[in-house]
Amino acid sequence: MSKKKILTLVFVREAGKILLGFKKRGFGAGLWNGFGGKVEEGETILQGAKRELLEECGLKAHSLKSVGLINFEFESDPTILEVHIFQTSDFSGLVAESEEMRPRWYSEESIPFSQMWPDDRLWFPYMLKDRQFEGYFLFKGMDIILNHWLKEVNLLNS
Numbered sequence: 001m002s003k004k005k006i007l008t009l010v011f012v013r014e015a016g017k018i019l020l021g022f023k024k025r026g027f028g029a030g031l032w033n034g035f036g037g038k039v040e041e042g043e044t045i046l047q048g049a050k051r052e053l054l055e056e057c058g059l060k061a062h063s064l065k066s067v068g069l070i071n072f073e074f075e076s077d078p079t080i081l082e083v084h085i086f087q088t089s090d091f092s093g094l095v096a097e098s099e100e101m102r103p104r105w106y107s108e109e110s111i112p113f114s115q116m117w118p119d120d121r122l123w124f125p126y127m128l129k130d131r132q133f134e135g136y137f138l139f140k141g142m143d144i145i146l147n148h149w150l151k152e153v154n155l156l157n158s
Protein backbone atom coordinates (compact mmCIF):
# COMPACT_ATOMS: atom_id res chain seq x y z
CA MET A 1 0.00 0.00 0.00
CA SER A 2 1.27 3.53 -0.77
CA LYS A 3 2.05 6.13 1.93
CA LYS A 4 1.98 9.90 1.40
CA LYS A 5 4.41 12.53 2.64
CA ILE A 6 3.30 16.16 2.41
CA LEU A 7 6.05 18.61 1.43
CA THR A 8 6.25 22.26 0.45
CA LEU A 9 8.34 24.18 -2.05
CA VAL A 10 8.49 28.00 -2.06
CA PHE A 11 9.88 30.33 -4.70
CA VAL A 12 10.59 33.99 -3.96
CA ARG A 13 10.28 36.20 -7.05
CA GLU A 14 10.99 39.89 -7.42
CA ALA A 15 11.60 42.16 -10.42
CA GLY A 16 12.36 39.41 -12.95
CA LYS A 17 14.54 37.50 -10.52
CA ILE A 18 13.97 34.27 -8.64
CA LEU A 19 15.68 33.13 -5.45
CA LEU A 20 17.01 29.56 -5.60
CA GLY A 21 18.94 27.60 -2.99
CA PHE A 22 21.78 25.16 -3.57
CA LYS A 23 20.88 22.13 -1.43
CA LYS A 24 23.96 21.26 0.62
CA ARG A 25 22.73 18.03 2.23
CA GLY A 26 20.00 15.40 2.25
CA PHE A 27 17.44 14.62 -0.42
CA GLY A 28 18.24 16.52 -3.65
CA ALA A 29 21.72 17.61 -2.44
CA GLY A 30 23.82 19.22 -5.18
CA LEU A 31 20.77 20.69 -6.95
CA TRP A 32 19.30 24.19 -7.07
CA ASN A 33 15.70 24.32 -5.89
CA GLY A 34 13.15 26.43 -4.06
CA PHE A 35 12.92 26.29 -0.26
CA GLY A 36 10.76 23.77 1.54
CA GLY A 37 10.46 20.41 3.17
CA LYS A 38 8.20 18.15 5.14
CA VAL A 39 5.10 19.56 6.83
CA GLU A 40 5.35 18.78 10.53
CA GLU A 41 2.63 17.35 12.73
CA GLY A 42 0.34 20.08 14.07
CA GLU A 43 1.10 22.67 11.39
CA THR A 44 -0.84 23.56 8.25
CA ILE A 45 0.74 23.31 4.81
CA LEU A 46 1.04 27.12 4.67
CA GLN A 47 2.65 27.28 8.11
CA GLY A 48 5.09 24.55 7.06
CA ALA A 49 5.95 26.42 3.86
CA LYS A 50 6.61 29.71 5.72
CA ARG A 51 8.66 27.94 8.42
CA GLU A 52 10.89 26.17 5.89
CA LEU A 53 11.45 29.40 3.93
CA LEU A 54 12.55 31.21 7.10
CA GLU A 55 14.75 28.32 8.30
CA GLU A 56 16.42 27.75 4.95
CA CYS A 57 17.05 31.30 3.66
CA GLY A 58 16.13 33.78 6.40
CA LEU A 59 13.12 35.35 4.63
CA LYS A 60 9.71 35.77 6.24
CA ALA A 61 6.83 35.39 3.76
CA HIS A 62 3.82 37.55 4.66
CA SER A 63 1.65 35.77 2.11
CA LEU A 64 2.07 32.87 -0.29
CA LYS A 65 0.29 32.15 -3.57
CA SER A 66 -0.46 28.56 -4.54
CA VAL A 67 1.26 27.70 -7.79
CA GLY A 68 1.13 23.96 -8.19
CA LEU A 69 0.63 20.53 -6.73
CA ILE A 70 2.78 17.63 -7.88
CA ASN A 71 2.77 14.00 -6.78
CA PHE A 72 6.18 12.37 -7.14
CA GLU A 73 6.59 8.62 -7.12
CA PHE A 74 9.79 6.58 -7.30
CA GLU A 75 9.99 3.16 -8.90
CA SER A 76 10.09 0.48 -6.19
CA ASP A 77 9.24 2.96 -3.38
CA PRO A 78 5.64 2.97 -2.12
CA THR A 79 5.93 6.52 -0.68
CA ILE A 80 4.29 9.27 -2.72
CA LEU A 81 5.64 12.79 -2.19
CA GLU A 82 2.82 15.32 -2.42
CA VAL A 83 4.59 18.63 -3.02
CA HIS A 84 2.67 21.91 -2.63
CA ILE A 85 4.37 24.68 -4.57
CA PHE A 86 4.02 28.36 -3.70
CA GLN A 87 5.46 31.67 -4.79
CA THR A 88 5.74 35.01 -3.05
CA SER A 89 6.86 38.56 -3.65
CA ASP A 90 5.53 39.62 -0.25
CA PHE A 91 8.38 39.05 2.17
CA SER A 92 10.77 40.72 4.57
CA GLY A 93 14.19 39.95 6.01
CA LEU A 94 17.64 39.45 4.60
CA VAL A 95 18.66 36.47 2.52
CA ALA A 96 21.00 34.28 4.57
CA GLU A 97 22.77 30.98 3.97
CA SER A 98 21.64 28.12 6.22
CA GLU A 99 23.03 24.67 7.06
CA GLU A 100 20.83 23.21 4.33
CA MET A 101 20.78 25.83 1.57
CA ARG A 102 23.06 28.38 -0.15
CA PRO A 103 20.68 30.97 -1.64
CA ARG A 104 21.32 32.97 -4.80
CA TRP A 105 19.20 35.25 -6.99
CA TYR A 106 18.92 34.23 -10.66
CA SER A 107 17.46 36.18 -13.54
CA GLU A 108 14.34 34.35 -14.74
CA GLU A 109 16.07 34.14 -18.13
CA SER A 110 19.04 32.20 -16.75
CA ILE A 111 17.61 29.54 -14.46
CA PRO A 112 20.20 26.71 -14.07
CA PHE A 113 17.94 23.85 -15.20
CA SER A 114 20.90 21.53 -15.91
CA GLN A 115 21.66 21.58 -12.15
CA MET A 116 18.06 21.14 -10.99
CA TRP A 117 15.57 18.27 -10.68
CA PRO A 118 14.75 17.20 -14.28
CA ASP A 119 11.02 17.81 -13.79
CA ASP A 120 11.60 21.50 -13.01
CA ARG A 121 12.18 22.55 -16.62
CA LEU A 122 8.75 21.06 -17.51
CA TRP A 123 6.64 22.92 -14.96
CA PHE A 124 8.61 26.14 -14.34
CA PRO A 125 7.06 27.68 -17.51
CA TYR A 126 3.63 27.53 -15.81
CA MET A 127 4.93 29.22 -12.67
CA LEU A 128 6.89 31.87 -14.56
CA LYS A 129 3.68 32.80 -16.43
CA ASP A 130 1.74 32.83 -13.12
CA ARG A 131 -0.37 29.86 -14.23
CA GLN A 132 -1.42 27.20 -11.72
CA PHE A 133 -0.88 23.54 -12.46
CA GLU A 134 -1.14 19.98 -11.20
CA GLY A 135 1.10 17.12 -12.17
CA TYR A 136 2.52 13.68 -11.58
CA PHE A 137 6.04 12.33 -12.11
CA LEU A 138 7.28 8.77 -11.84
CA PHE A 139 11.08 8.63 -11.40
CA LYS A 140 13.65 5.91 -11.82
CA GLY A 141 16.42 7.01 -9.47
CA MET A 142 16.82 10.78 -9.30
CA ASP A 143 17.51 11.44 -12.99
CA ILE A 144 15.08 9.54 -15.18
CA ILE A 145 11.43 10.46 -15.62
CA LEU A 146 9.58 7.29 -16.65
CA ASN A 147 6.13 8.83 -16.87
CA HIS A 148 4.49 12.16 -16.18
CA TRP A 149 1.54 14.43 -16.80
CA LEU A 150 0.96 18.14 -16.19
CA LYS A 151 -2.17 20.23 -16.63
CA GLU A 152 -3.21 23.81 -15.94
CA VAL A 153 -5.80 24.13 -13.14
CA ASN A 154 -7.30 26.65 -10.74
CA LEU A 155 -6.06 26.07 -7.20
CA LEU A 156 -7.54 27.85 -4.22
CA ASN A 157 -5.37 30.72 -3.11
CA SER A 158 -4.42 31.79 0.33
Ligand SMILES: Nc1ncnc2c1[nH]c(=O)n2[C@H]1C[C@H](O)[C@@H](COP(=O)(O)OP(=O)(O)OP(=O)(O)O)O1
Binding pocket: 007, 008, 009, 010, 026, 027, 028, 033, 034, 035, 036, 037, 038, 072, 081, 083, 117, 119, 120
Ligand atom coordinates in the same frame (compact mmCIF):
# COMPACT_ATOMS: atom_id res chain seq x y z
N1 LIG B 1 11.44 16.20 -8.17
C1 LIG B 1 11.44 17.33 -7.46
N2 LIG B 1 11.51 18.50 -8.09
C2 LIG B 1 11.53 19.64 -7.39
N3 LIG B 1 11.49 19.70 -6.03
C3 LIG B 1 11.41 18.55 -5.40
C4 LIG B 1 11.38 17.33 -6.05
N4 LIG B 1 11.30 16.35 -5.13
C5 LIG B 1 11.28 16.95 -3.92
O1 LIG B 1 11.19 16.41 -2.79
N5 LIG B 1 11.34 18.29 -4.09
C6 LIG B 1 11.38 19.28 -3.04
C7 LIG B 1 10.26 19.28 -2.06
C8 LIG B 1 10.92 19.82 -0.83
O2 LIG B 1 10.93 21.25 -0.89
C9 LIG B 1 12.36 19.35 -0.93
C10 LIG B 1 12.65 18.09 -0.14
O3 LIG B 1 12.47 18.36 1.22
P1 LIG B 1 13.47 17.73 2.33
O4 LIG B 1 14.74 18.47 2.30
O5 LIG B 1 13.50 16.26 2.17
O6 LIG B 1 12.66 18.08 3.62
P2 LIG B 1 13.20 18.62 5.02
O7 LIG B 1 12.03 18.55 5.93
O8 LIG B 1 13.82 19.98 4.86
O9 LIG B 1 14.28 17.58 5.30
P3 LIG B 1 15.13 17.26 6.57
O10 LIG B 1 15.21 18.53 7.38
O11 LIG B 1 14.36 16.16 7.22
O12 LIG B 1 16.47 16.85 6.00
O13 LIG B 1 12.59 19.09 -2.31
